[in-house]
Amino acid sequence: MIKQLLLEFRGCEMETKKQARRIVSVDKGIELLLLHSERQPIENVSLAESVGRVLANDFFSTFPLPSFRKAAMDGYAVTFSDIAHATPDKPVVMRVTTEVKAGSMDLPAGDHPAVRIYTGAPVYEQYDTVIMQEAVVASEEEGIPFIHFPFPSERGKHVAEIGEDILEDTCILVKGTLLSAKEIVILASFGVQEIEVYRKPTVAVIPIGDELQLPGETLRPYHLYESNGFMLEAKLKELGANCIRYAPIPDEPACISRTIQLALNYADFIITTGGVSVGKYDYVLDVMEEMSAEPLFTKVSMRPGAPTSAFKVQNKISFHLSGNPSACFVGFELFVKPKLLFQLGCNKYQNDKIEANLDGDVKKPSAYPRYVRSFAEIRKGTLYVTPLSKDQSGNIAAFANANALCLIPSGGNGAAKGQMVQMLWI
Numbered sequence: 001m002i003k004q005l006l007l008e009f010r011g012c013e014m015e016t017k018k019q020a021r022r023i024v025s026v027d028k029g030i031e032l033l034l035l036h037s038e039r040q041p042i043e044n045v046s047l048a049e050s051v052g053r054v055l056a057n058d059f060f061s062t063f064p065l066p067s068f069r070k071a072a073m074d075g076y077a078v079t080f081s082d083i084a085h086a087t088p089d090k091p092v093v094m095r096v097t098t099e100v101k102a103g104s105m106d107l108p109a110g111d112h113p114a115v116r117i118y119t120g121a122p123v124y125e126q127y128d129t130v131i132m133q134e135a136v137v138a139s140e141e142e143g144i145p146f147i148h149f150p151f152p153s154e155r156g157k158h159v160a161e162i163g164e165d166i167l168e169d170t171c172i173l174v175k176g177t178l179l180s181a182k183e184i185v186i187l188a189s190f191g192v193q194e195i196e197v198y199r200k201p202t203v204a205v206i207p208i209g210d211e212l213q214l215p216g217e218t219l220r221p222y223h224l225y226e227s228n229g230f231m232l233e234a235k236l237k238e239l240g241a242n243c244i245r246y247a248p249i250p251d252e253p254a255c256i257s258r259t260i261q262l263a264l265n266y267a268d269f270i271i272t273t274g275g276v277s278v279g280k281y282d283y284v285l286d287v288m289e290e291m292s293a294e295p296l297f298t299k300v301s302m303r304p305g306a307p308t309s310a311f312k313v314q315n316k317i318s319f320h321l322s323g324n325p326s327a328c329f330v331g332f333e334l335f336v337k338p339k340l341l342f343q344l345g346c347n348k349y350q351n352d353k354i355e356a357n358l359d360g361d362v363k364k365p366s367a368y369p370r371y372v373r374s375f376a377e378i379r380k381g382t383l384y385v386t387p388l389s390k391d392q393s394g395n396i397a398a399f400a401n402a403n404a405l406c407l408i409p410s411g412g413n414g415a416a417k418g419q420m421v422q423m424l425w426i
């Protein structure tokens with residue numbers, strides 16, 4: 001009997017401790033995380049492998065582009081002064097016996113007042129203008145080709161000058177740029193083979209819960225398939241990190257502690273999901289305390305995901321996201337993502353909050369600001385955001401059509417259709 005009471009008391013004590021949590025606003029939480037984050041080391045990767053990576057140094061053009069004067073159209077290269085007086089009644093007629101194509105190295109010997117030229121071909125020094133082939137008339141006299149220029153055109157027309165696109169030694173891509181096809185085409189144009197980028201961090205994802213099973217297993221009664229770990233792995237990979245996702249581990253402090261320690265040995269930071277609330281079997285905060293981890297925050301004034309926590313442990317950050325899928329998602333989006341993007345070296349790592357017109361009522365009052373999975377679209381120039389029904393924290397359905405989180409302010413009775421709210425794309 002006494003033993004039983006003692007056990008119950010111990011349980012209460014644990015819950016009381018967990019309830020005395022370090023609460024922060026979303027902004028304060030992000031600020032604390034960034035304060036404890038560093039950029040990744042730098043490594044070299046081949047240009048072909050650089051997509052999705054973040055540039056670690058400013059990129060300066062190593063030569064001008066174009067690097068030679070070149071034709072922008074298929075036609076004829078001429079000297080403008082030769083055709084300046086041309087009219088349809090008195091066209092300038094020239095003998096054209098030579099052609100220059102892209103990759104041609106030089107002009108054959110001889111007198112060439114005009115040459116046949118093709119797009120991308122060098123416009124040699126003696127010429128300054130290209131006339132499109134559609135604007136001339138070709139004729140032949142005794143087997144010799146002549147071209148009639150009936151219009152004067154403009155000096156320099158259809159000639160791309162050296163450096164007209166990019167001058168030499170110009171900063172074109174700044175450090176911290178996320179490399180996609182449009183940046184890679186620039187680097188490739190300068191013959192770049194390898195580029196310095198920030199190394200991908202490795203993140204460990206540890207789902208916690210006795211009730212969780214892996215795909216492929218037959219679902220036991222009252223169990224469910226582990227889904228948060230897969231979602232987190234997908235998010236991490238989308239953003240450019242490596243991920244080691246663990247199979248779900250049970251609600252046992254020793255196992256949680258062992259797994260976190262194992263992951264801390266190699267991961268740049270870790271994420272657990274589940275077991276972080278105030279219930280008897282939510283051991284994560286106790287384990288972190290036992291590991292002498294420094295809490296950055298252990299509660300956030302938001303819904304879902306109020307129990308979202310973060311620690312500094314062994315000089316690394318550990319995130320502890322709620323088990324409820326939407327709470328886990330919101331915790332990732334609001335906290336893990338900015339920290340990860342900062343660590344990855346991105347210039348832009350904060351989530352953009354934008355104003356949108358709420359296109360549906362959110363009746364639920366909340367003590368904390370609420371991030372509701374929503375669908376946003378522009379209609380007739382106005383951005384509307386529609387909260388998706390069934391947005392309970394544990395529900396999955398709202399993920400199907402969500403492309404935004406809309407932010408319903410705390411207090412009152414939620415928010416009404418037509419009200420302006422903040423939202424972020426997801």
Ligand SMILES: Nc1nc2c(c(=O)[nH]1)N[C@H]1C(S)=C(S)[C@@H](COP(=O)(O)OP(=O)(O)OC[C@H]3O[C@@H](n4cnc5c(N)ncnc54)[C@H](O)[C@@H]3O)O[C@H]1N2
Pocket residue numbers: 207208209211212224225226227228229273274275276277278279282304305306307321322323324325327393394
């Ligand atoms: N007395 C109180 N109870 C709860 C509070 C509170 O303030 N006082 N907060 C509630 C809130 S809010 C949330 S959110 C949850 C968070 O609990 P945990 O983060 O400890 O998560 P669990 O209890 O482990 O799981 C919650 C729910 O999610 C399912 N789950 C867990 N992990 C996964 C996973 N990897 N994949 C899919 N689903 C998962 C789990 O089975 C539970 O159904 O606490 C409230 N309670």
Ligand code: MOO
Pocket residue numbers: 302303304305306307322324326327393394
């Ligand atoms: O914060 Mo909980 O995540 O509302 O369900």
